[in-house]
Amino acid sequence: MKYLNKPIKEINKLLKDKKIKPTDLLDEVYASIEANKDLNAYITLNKEEAYKKAKELESIEVDNLLFGIPIAVKDNICTKGLRTTAASHILENFVPIYDATVVEKINEKNMIIIGKTNMDEFAMGSSSRTSYFGAPKNPWNHDKISGGSSGGSATTVAAGDVLFALGSDTGGSIRQPASYTGLVGMKPTYGRVSRYGLIAFASSLDQIGPMTNNVYNNALLLNVLSGKDNKDLTSIETDEDFTRLIGKPLKDVKVAVPNFFMSDIVSDEIREKVKETIKILEDNKIKVDYIDMKYIDKAVTLYQIIAMGEASSNLARFDGIRYGSSYENPENIYDLYVKTRSRGFGAEVKRRIMVGSYLLSGENAKIYYNKALSIRDDIAKEFDKVFEKYDYIIGPTTTTTAYNLDDPMDDPSKSFMDDVLVIPVNMAGIPGLNIPIGLSKDNMPIGMQIIAPKYEEAKIYQLASFLEEKINFGGDTNE
Amino acid sequence: MSKYLPTIGIEVHVELKTNTKIFSNSRNGYGSVVNSLTNVVDLGYPGTLPTLNEEVINLGIKAATVLNCKIRRKMHFDRKNYFYPDNPKNYQITQNDTPIGYDGYVEINDDGVMKKIYIEEMHIEEDTCKSTHRKDNTYLDFNRAGVPLIEIVTKPCMTTPNEAKLYLEKLRELLFYTDVSDCKMEEGSMRADANISLRKKESDPFGTKVEIKNIGSISNVKLSLEKEIARQEKMLDNNESFKEQTRRFDSKLNDTVLMRVKETGNDYRYFPEPDIPFVEITDEMIENVKKTIPMLPDERREKYIELGISEINSNKLVQNRDLSDYINDLLDEKIDFQVAANLLLGDISAYLNKEEKTIEETTLNIERFIDLVNNVSNKTISSKNLKDILETIMTKEDSIEKIISSSDVQNITDENLLTEVVDKIIDANPESVNDYKNGHDRAIKYLMGQIMKETKGGANPALVMSILKDKLDN
Numbered sequence: 001m002k003y004l005n006k007p008i009k010e011i012n013k014l015l016k017d018k019k020i021k022p023t024d025l026l027d028e029v030y031a032s033i034e035a036n037k038d039l040n041a042y043i044t045l046n047k048e049e050a051y052k053k054a055k056e057l058e059s060i061e062v063d064n065l066l067f068g069i070p071i072a073v074k075d076n077i078c079t080k081g082l083r084t085t086a087a088s089h090i091l092e093n094f095v096p097i098y099d100a101t102v103v104e105k106i107n108e109k110n111m112i113i114i115g116k117t118n119m120d121e122f123a124m125g126s127s128s129r130t131s132y133f134g135a136p137k138n139p140w141n142h143d144k145i146s147g148g149s150s151g152g153s154a155t156t157v158a159a160g161d162v163l164f165a166l167g168s169d170t171g172g173s174i175r176q177p178a179s180y181t182g183l184v185g186m187k188p189t190y191g192r193v194s195r196y197g198l199i200a201f202a203s204s205l206d207q208i209g210p211m212t213n214n215v216y217n218n219a220l221l222l223n224v225l226s227g228k229d230n231k232d233l234t235s236i237e238t239d240e241d242f243t244r245l246i247g248k249p250l251k252d253v254k255v256a257v258p259n260f261f262m263s264d265i266v267s268d269e270i271r272e273k274v275k276e277t278i279k280i281l282e283d284n285k286i287k288v289d290y291i292d293m294k295y296i297d298k299a300v301t302l303y304q305i306i307a308m309g310e311a312s313s314n315l316a317r318f319d320g321i322r323y324g325s326s327y328e329n330p331e332n333i334y335d336l337y338v339k340t341r342s343r344g345f346g347a348e349v350k351r352r353i354m355v356g357s358y359l360l361s362g363e364n365a366k367i368y369y370n371k372a373l374s375i376r377d378d379i380a381k382e383f384d385k386v387f388e389k390y391d392y393i394i395g396p397t398t399t400t401t402a403y404n405l406d407d408p409m410d411d412p413s414k415s416f417m418d419d420v421l422v423i424p425v426n427m428a429g430i431p432g433l434n435i436p437i438g439l440s441k442d443n444m445p446i447g448m449q450i451i452a453p454k455y456e457e458a459k460i461y462q463l464a465s466f467l468e469e470k471i472n473f474g475g476d477t478n479e
Numbered sequence: 480m481s482k483y484l485p486t487i488g489i490e491v492h493v494e495l496k497t498n499t500k501i502f503s504n505s506r507n508g509y510g511s512v513v514n515s516l517t518n519v520v521d522l523g524y525p526g527t528l529p530t531l532n533e534e535v536i537n538l539g540i541k542a543a544t545v546l547n548c549k550i551r552r553k554m555h556f557d558r559k560n561y562f563y564p565d566n567p568k569n570y571q572i573t574q575n576d577t578p579i580g581y582d583g584y585v586e587i588n589d590d591g592v593m594k595k596i597y598i599e600e601m602h603i604e605e606d607t608c609k610s611t612h613r614k615d616n617t618y619l620d621f622n623r624a625g626v627p628l629i630e631i632v633t634k635p636c637m638t639t640p641n642e643a644k645l646y647l648e649k650l651r652e653l654l655f656y657t658d659v660s661d662c663k664m665e666e667g668s669m670r671a672d673a674n675i676s677l678r679k680k681e682s683d684p685f686g687t688k689v690e691i692k693n694i695g696s697i698s699n700v701k702l703s704l705e706k707e708i709a710r711q712e713k714m715l716d717n718n719e720s721f722k723e724q725t726r727r728f729d730s731k732l733n734d735t736v737l738m739r740v741k742e743t744g745n746d747y748r749y750f751p752e753p754d755i756p757f758v759e760i761t762d763e764m765i766e767n768v769k770k771t772i773p774m775l776p777d778e779r780r781e782k783y784i785e786l787g788i789s790e791i792n793s794n795k796l797v798q799n800r801d802l803s804d805y806i807n808d809l810l811d812e813k814i815d816f817q818v819a820a821n822l823l824l825g826d827i828s829a830y831l832n833k834e835e836k837t838i839e840e841t842t843l844n845i846e847r848f849i850d851l852v853n854n855v856s857n858k859t860i861s862s863k864n865l866k867d868i869l870e871t872i873m874t875k876e877d878s879i880e881k882i883i884s885s886s887d888v889q890n891i892t893d894e895n896l897l898t899e900v901v902d903k904i905i906d907a908n909p910e911s912v913n914d915y916k917n918g919h920d921r922a923i924k925y926l927m928g929q930i931m932k933e934t935k936g937g938a939n940p941a942l943v944m945s946i947l948k949d950k951l952d953n
Contacts, residue, residue, distance in 0.1 A: 316569035
């Protein structure tokens with residue numbers, strides 16, 4: 001490592017002073033990716049285009065902190081001219097003719113997209129093992145999963161290939177892999193980042209967010225990604241600098257820890273680590289209360305109904321007619337549908353489409369989907385109620401550390417239970433962030449989740465940077 | 480009178496006259512090169528999202544207003560899920576739970592009897608793409624995919640095919656006049672499906688429902704219902720039972736043809752569209768839309784009749800919206816509206832049809848038209864002579880007076896000049912003068928004719944008659 005272990009401001013200065021070129025960064029990135037090939041973090045590399053862009057940048061003035069900085073993009077985010085598969089056989093050869101809005105935004109800042117990262121097929125999974133391209137491995141222990149669905153993004157940043165990656169989080173898919181790999185991962189407020197060009201899994205929950213190895217970089221990337229987009233009606237206006245509270249003292253801060261988050265669903269080791277972290281807060285005059293919260297234990301059930309219902313509809317467009325894999329010489333249109341989709345989708349995706357279709361079928365829509373939407377409102381209100389008294393809610397991000405790649409996948413509900421602590425945040429549409437707080441006995445990262453009210457990402461970064469400094473988890477921490 | 484009572488309900492889809500599609504910025508246009516008006520949103524590409532065209536909401540409010548519907552103040556869209564090649568996302572974005580308008584009516588005049596046709600609901604949705612089947616292949620044109628539609632559903636409240644026809648005519652008139660749609664059935668911008676069932680008496684439950692789909696014209700709606708009633712009556716007379724079914728009208732066979740028997744209720748797995756937030760319709764939005772609603776057809780008809788235009792001509796004017804709009808601009812003028820209507824529906828229409836122009840494309844602005852009407856009504860020019868100068872009037876900017884005087888069609892109103900001509904004709908026709916004096920009234924018409932001939936039709940007939948009578952009677 002020559003440059004990529006430096007704080008972003010130093011890299012920026014080197015670029016500005018013409019001491020290094022963007023191609024120097026790419027050399028380092030691709031050498032690292034090559035060395036870590038075994039981790040299977042990428043589905044597609046963008047080497048040729050990346051170097052082309054890096055060369056072009058040599059004649060352009062360095063005008064922002066992220067100028068010329070390499071970034072990895074999760075493969076469910078559409079990139080013009082660069083294959084986008086969502087880790088599915090059905091999109092194995094799909095090359096979009098349009099950029100996702102977030103891709104336009106990172107291009108505007110002249111960041112360089114180095115490749116498309118591995119993930120669970122259509123983001124459906126918690127271990128990235130549903131990928132058509134095989135699972136990525138955890139850099140901390142190659143026998144372990146990196147989590148999912150943004151497993152490839154987590155892997156490549158944790159492996160030190162690159163400083164920045166985009167993930168997407170429908171039910172924990174940024175925070176959980178960030179926790180398993182010791183990264184900072186933010187699931188922003190629903191609507192904060194445009195979903196245009198993100199291949200939809202569950203539209204009312206999906207949100208793109210940054211994955212980095214420190215808090216400052218994370219906030220910096222969110223600055224780039226966020227904002228109202230005319231192409232996404234659910235996006236919201238953003239006019240703020242998410243780094244602005246980083247390093248500012250925490251005054252009169254009150255933190256709530258839901259008892260559910262510290263119950264015996266969480267491993268002893270993780271609970272102990274979280275308690276140590278709480279102790280750090282208390283030692284710094286931050287008031288921490290344990291509280292009861294209604295409904296959050298129901299979040300996984302609601303999530304399954306809403307996410308699978310929406311997914312069954314969102315994935316209907318993959319029919320082999322306009323794009324993507326198409327079954328050759330079908331007998332008729334229904335044969336085309338059935339054979340294209342039977343061949344193109346993996347088992348987990350099929351399962352979710354079937355369950356989702358059932359949940360929306362006939363009267364079920366009212367019994368399940370609409371009911372779930374209404375209880376989801378209750379969850380959001382329950383969070384609001386807590387936030388009347390507290391600035392933050394914290395707790396562990398995951399119930400265990402990363403498990404083995406060869407653990408059985410035969411219990412479909414198990415994968416949802418991995419996300420029991422992260423899903424309530426998606427249901428409430430509020431922001432949540434994973435911050436690494438330590439290592440387990442077997443040297444695997446443990447993460448803590450920081451949750452705040454809607455639109456309070458800057459406050460999350462403030463607390464996260466405070467903990468980052470106190471804990472000094474390892475690696476690079478600060479600007 | 481038949482021994483069965485028909486119950487008829489009508490579902491109409493109209494394409495809205497917007498510049499762009501409902502959920503994308505592709506242009507909304509008919510007759511363009513196939514697949515030229517489409518983008519990744521219309522094609523349902525992965526990751527694309529719908530936007531919402533505000534024009535559509537406004538036209539929806541407008542339609543709801545003129546159809547006397549209640550307007551939903553907080554509405555959302557729903558996904559209707561079904562696989563079909565003309566349905567790019569394999570779900571259609573529509574309104575299932577919260578249609579923009581509900582509980583409305585339009586009034587029809589069935590041979591002098593007014594009847595309200597009740598509207599159950601009207602909702603906004605996107606059109607599918609157009610599929611054409613040729614040999615073993617299906618060709619898809621996505622120009623139509625995402626064109627905004629409103630679907631208007633009546634209650635099963637019509638009892639005769641004629642009522643259905645009158646309802647559709649009324650609906651078309653209202654939506655056309657408010658610029659909601661151009662309502663061209665031949666281009667598919669208005670499409671009608673009819674539901675019909677028969678029962679013996681009103682207290683009986685409804686009979687088996689048959690839907691007749693995609694009927695190509697309003698007259699065929701009436702005809703297909705008549706045929707379908709006859710078909711069902713015959714079956715019922717023979718005690719034959721039949722299943723709920725969908726038929727189409729075959730205009731060559733001049734009868735309805737079975738398409739499919741209804742299977743157990745389709746399961747469209749409706750759920751609220753998560754990509755489009757709820758839409759709030761405010762008082763202000765409704766007020767702003769109301770301001771754009773022009774005088775409606777019924778009011779126009781009443782107004783024209785009030786101004787002295789015959790009922791037939793009033794109806795004809797309303798049927799020709801360009802001319803109706805034109806005359807509406809001069810409703811406050813003190814002119815002879817009967818003459819104005821005759822001119823517009825007669826010579827001017829004939830000219831416009833021949834030249835394939837609209838009146839707006841001619842030089843006949845309102846001011847010149849008023850002059851023309853006055854010159855005709857005070858007989859400066861006869862309508863017969865008008866034909867000779869009409870083209871000049873419609874293509875040149877000159878004043879009507881100038882055009883009349885520079886042609887030889889002007890009515891000769893110069894009394895001295897006319898007296899001279901009258902004297903000349905009297906001198907030349909002593910027998911006719913005698914005949915007249917002997918009580919043969921016909922003789923005066925002959926003399927009149929000779930005078931008109933002498934003046935090439937330019938003489939003011941009333942003036943000539945008075946001079947002539949004066950001369951002959953003295």
